[in-house]
Amino acid sequence: MSSQGQFGFAEMREWEHAAIEDVKVAEVVFNLPLERPYTYSIPEPLRDLIKPGQRVKAPLGRSNRIVVGYCVAIRPGESGQKRLKPIEELLDSEPLLNGQMLELTRWIGERYLCGWGQVLDSVIPAGVRKKSGTREVQNFILVPGTEEKLTSARLSRQQKMVIEVLQKSTGPVTATDLCERAGCSPGPLKSLQERGLIKAMRIRSEISGDDLLPVQQQADLKLNVQQQQALDRILQPIRASEHETLLLHGVTGSGKTEVYIRAIREVVSYGRQAIVLVPEISLTPQTIRRFRSRFSTVAVLHSHMTDAERHWQWQQISSGEIQVVVGARSAVFAPTPNLGLIVIDEEHEPSFKQDSTPRYHAREVARKRCLDERVPLILGSATPTLESWIRATRKLDVLVSMPSRVEDRPLPPVVVVDTRSDPRISKGSAIGRALYGAIDRALKDKGQVILFLNLRGYSPTVWCRSCGAGIKCPNCDITLTWHRDRQCVVCHSCDYEITPPKACPTCQSPAVRYLGTGTQKLDEEVQNTFPNATVIRMDSDSMQKPGSHDEALEKFRKGEVQILLGTQMIAKGLDFPNVTLVGVIDADTMLRQPDLRAAERTFQLIAQVAGRTGRGERGGRVLVQTTSPNDPAVKFASKHDFIGFAQHELAERYDTQAPPFSSVARVIFRGPDEMRTRQTAQAVADRLRSARRDATEVVRVLGAAPAPITRLRGLWRFHLQIAAKTPELVKELWQSAEQSLSLPDDVEFAIDVDPINAR
Numbered sequence: 001m002s003s004q005g006q007f008g009f010a011e012m013r014e015w016e017h018a019a020i021e022d023v024k025v026a027e028v029v030f031n032l033p034l035e036r037p038y039t040y041s042i043p044e045p046l047r048d049l050i051k052p053g054q055r056v057k058a059p060l061g062r063s064n065r066i067v068v069g070y071c072v073a074i075r076p077g078e079s080g081q082k083r084l085k086p087i088e089e090l091l092d093s094e095p096l097l098n099g100q101m102l103e104l105t106r107w108i109g110e111r112y113l114c115g116w117g118q119v120l121d122s123v124i125p126a127g128v129r130k131k132s133g134t135r136e137v138q139n140f141i142l143v144p145g146t147e148e149k150l151t152s153a154r155l156s157r158q159q160k161m162v163i164e165v166l167q168k169s170t171g172p173v174t175a176t177d178l179c180e181r182a183g184c185s186p187g188p189l190k191s192l193q194e195r196g197l198i199k200a201m202r203i204r205s206e207i208s209g210d211d212l213l214p215v216q217q218q219a220d221l222k223l224n225v226q227q228q229q230a231l232d233r234i235l236q237p238i239r240a241s242e243h244e245t246l247l248l249h250g251v252t253g254s255g256k257t258e259v260y261i262r263a264i265r266e267v268v269s270y271g272r273q274a275i276v277l278v279p280e281i282s283l284t285p286q287t288i289r290r291f292r293s294r295f296s297t298v299a300v301l302h303s304h305m306t307d308a309e310r311h312w313q314w315q316q317i318s319s320g321e322i323q324v325v326v327g328a329r330s331a332v333f334a335p336t337p338n339l340g341l342i343v344i345d346e347e348h349e350p351s352f353k354q355d356s357t358p359r360y361h362a363r364e365v366a367r368k369r370c371l372d373e374r375v376p377l378i379l380g381s382a383t384p385t386l387e388s389w390i391r392a393t394r395k396l397d398v399l400v401s402m403p404s405r406v407e408d409r410p411l412p413p414v415v416v417v418d419t420r421s422d423p424r425i426s427k428g429s430a431i432g433r434a435l436y437g438a439i440d441r442a443l444k445d446k447g448q449v450i451l452f453l454n455l456r457g458y459s460p461t462v463w464c465r466s467c468g469a470g471i472k473c474p475n476c477d478i479t480l481t482w483h484r485d486r487q488c489v490v491c492h493s494c495d496y497e498i499t500p501p502k503a504c505p506t507c508q509s510p511a512v513r514y515l516g517t518g519t520q521k522l523d524e525e526v527q528n529t530f531p532n533a534t535v536i537r538m539d540s541d542s543m544q545k546p547g548s549h550d551e552a553l554e555k556f557r558k559g560e561v562q563i564l565l566g567t568q569m570i571a572k573g574l575d576f577p578n579v580t581l582v583g584v585i586d587a588d589t590m591l592r593q594p595d596l597r598a599a600e601r602t603f604q605l606i607a608q609v610a611g612r613t614g615r616g617e618r619g620g621r622v623l624v625q626t627t628s629p630n631d632p633a634v635k636f637a638s639k640h641d642f643i644g645f646a647q648h649e650l651a652e653r654y655d656t657q658a659p660p661f662s663s664v665a666r667v668i669f670r671g672p673d674e675m676r677t678r679q680t681a682q683a684v685a686d687r688l689r690s691a692r693r694d695a696t697e698v699v700r701v702l703g704a705a706p707a708p709i710t711r712l713r714g715l716w717r718f719h720l721q722i723a724a725k726t727p728e729l730v731k732e733l734w735q736s737a738e739q740s741l742s743l744p745d746d747v748e749f750a751i752d753v754d755p756i757n758a759r
C-alpha cells in the first residue's frame, strides 16, 4: 500500500511538536470496533489537500504502528489541546465518498453498534480502495468463428482450458479471472491472442455478455387500474421531492416490477438516478434484461464481481452517467450523485441483512439514506416482514396494495396434505399419495412441475440405530449430511467432509443409518417414479458452475425439462406460464427451526413458492405436504391470507414482547474453551444487568445461554440478548457496560442488532 502513497511524510516528524492553535486538525477512524474518531494534527503540506472521505496513514496506539484510516472531519484545533500525533501520509487525491455517504456510514456504526471505520472498510469496494486508477480492465472473448478453427488447432493443455472457460462463459472474462479459472499464467492468453483465437477487449465484463449488445428498448406496458393507482400514489412524493416510505404490498404476479419501472422512469426524467435492490439470487440475466430493455444506462452490482469491475461500476455511477443501479444488498451504497428513488424488491428476504460486521439491514440503511436525501423509498413484497407491515398499518409508512394478479388471474388453490398417515410416505417415499397423483396428472396434461425441498444432499441426517445418537461434525454441533454422489458425509456449516463412518463414534455399533430426504434423494425418487419425465435439480451443489443456473432455467423455459426440483434457489422470481403444479415436499423443515421467525418464514416460503404457478392461462395448483396441517402459518398460507397471518402472528409476538414490538441486540461469544466462553458470556450478562439504571423490565437481559448451534467451526458459542422498546435503550445499556468489559484473550464477541438469524 505504501508504494501507492502520494505524499510521504516520514521525514516531517517535527510537526509533532508544532503549535496547533489556529490550525485545523483531522479526525480519523480506523477499521476497529470503536465509534469515536482519533484526532491528528495535519502537517503543513497537507493542509490544503486533505478532505473528509480520503484515506490517510497515521500512527496508532502506544506502539505508533502506522495504520490506514479514513479522515472523517477537519475541524479547528482547540488551544491548549495536548500535543497531537501528525498524519503520516495522504493516500487519495480525492475523497472516496461525499459528505452524505460519510454521515450514512457514521449512522450505521451507531445504529448497529460497530466502528465507523469498520463500516467504511466494508462499504467502499476493495477495488476503489486499491485505487487501480482509471485503468481499464483487460477482458477476453473467443474470436467469432474460433470454434471451427479449434478442431484443427494444436493447443497445450492450458490453452485448451482457457478456451474451455471462454466457451462456457456467457460474456467476456477478465484476464485475472481467466487465469484463475483455467489455472494458468498469463502466458497461454498471450499465445492464444497471437494466434487469433481469442481477443482482448478494453471493456468491463458483467453478469452476462448482454452488456456488449445494444438491448432493444421496449415501450412501456399498459398498466391496469390497480397498477395505475399504485403508481399514482408513488408519484406523489417523487413529484413533491419528499421522503416517504411506501410499502407496496402486491400478491405474487400482480405486476410490481412494472410499477417500479414507471416510477423510475419519472425519476430519470428529472435527471436523477434510481437504485433497485433485489435479493442476490434474483439478480439473474432475466431481471437485468428487464431493466436494460427499458433504460439506456443500467449498472449492475453483484457479489461475484472482481475488484476492478466493481471499481469501474463505482466510477460510472458516481459520474452520474448511470440512470438505474440494480444490485444486491451493498448496492444501497451506490454513489449516485443525484439520487431520486430507492426500490427494495422482495423486502422480506433475509439476505438484505448482512451477517458479518457491519451487520446492517439494507432496508434500514435505505430508509436513512432516503430520508437524508429527501427521496422516496419503495419496499415491495407479497409477504412483507412484520416489521414493515406494522409500520404501514400504524401509518408511519404508506401502504399501497395490489391485491389482484394481472389479468385477474386467480391465485392458485393450495391444498394442505397431512402426511402423518400417508401410505407412500410411511414406506420412506418423499412424495405422498396425493402429490404423486397430482404430478402424474400434470405430466399427462403436458404441464410442468416445480418441487420445493429446503434440504440439500442425499440424506440430511446420519444416525446411529443402536444408541440413537445423531452423528455430528467434530467442529460443529450439527449432524452431518450424506452426499451419496460424492460418497461422503458433509457438514453444511464448515464444509468438513469425511467418508461415512463404518461405526458410530459414540457406541462403536455398525448400525449407522441415513435418514430423511434431501434434494439428491428426491431427484432419484422422482426419476424412478416418473421415468418418462426429464428432471433437473437446482441447489448449491448442482449449480456450482458459473452460468449453470441460467442454463437450467432456460431448459425449463423451453419445455425441455418437465420437473424442476430444488431449494430456495427456485422459490422466487421464476415466472413460467406452463407450471401447473407446485409441490412443497416438507413444510415442517422450516416450521421446526428454533427461530422466532419460523412461522413467518414458513408463511413466506409457501406463499412465494405458490406464486410460481397459475401464471398462465392454464392455471395451476399447489400441494403442501406437512405433519402439522393445523399450524396457523400453513393454514393462512393455504388461503393466501397475508393479513390474517400478520394479525395472528403479531398478536403472538405482542404477548412475548418480541420484535417488532421490541428491539433486540444479540451478543454472541465464541471461544475454543467451553468453560471460559460460558463464564465470559455469563459475566457480561451479569454486568449488563447490574448496569441497568433500575431493575424494572424496561430493558431486559436474557441469558447468557448456549447458542442454538453451540459449537461452530471448532468454537463454543454462547449468547445473550438485550431487549427493550427502542434501539436507543438497548444501545444505551450496551454502551454503559461496554467500556468496563474485559474479555479473556481467547474469547471474542460479536454484537448483532436486530438479528434475523437465531443460530
Ligand SMILES: [Zn+2]
Binding pocket: 464, 465, 466, 467, 468, 469, 504, 505, 506, 507, 508, 509
Ligand atoms: Zn451409536
Ligand SMILES: [Zn+2]
Binding pocket: 473, 474, 475, 476, 478, 491, 492, 493, 494, 495, 496, 713
Ligand atoms: Zn462443521
